Amino acid sequence: MAIYLKLLSKIDPPLLHRGVSKACALKFDVPLQRVQLIWFNGHNGGIEAIKNTYSHNYGRKKVQIDSEAIKTTYPMRTDFV
Numbered sequence: 134m135a136i137y138l139k140l141l142s143k144i145d146p147p148l149l150h151r152g153v154s155k156a157c158a159l160k161f162d163v164p165l166q167r168v169q170l171i172w173f174n175g176h177n178g179g180i181e182a183i184k185n186t187y188s189h190n191y192g193r194k195k196v197q198i199d200s201e202a203i204k205t206t207y208p209m210r211t212d213f214v
Contacts, residue, residue: 137175
């Protein structure tokens with residue numbers, strides 16, 4: 134978000150001058166392609182396209198297991214080879 138705002142502050146509408154994206158990449162210590170991708174996404178969707186879409190809960194969901202149900206199941210035999 135900060136990279137896109139920095140790019141927006143340096144434009145002379147609608148042009149981004151030579152060397153601005155490289156200077157921005159050096160300032161934020163990110164690859165030049167990342168800055169160019171942020172600029173491209175900003176043009177296609179505005180500020181909403183730049184925001185992180187993975188800010189919600191994601192990943193493996195925890196499964197609730199009833200401990201009483203485990204205790205009532207028949208134990209498996211592990212004494213044989």
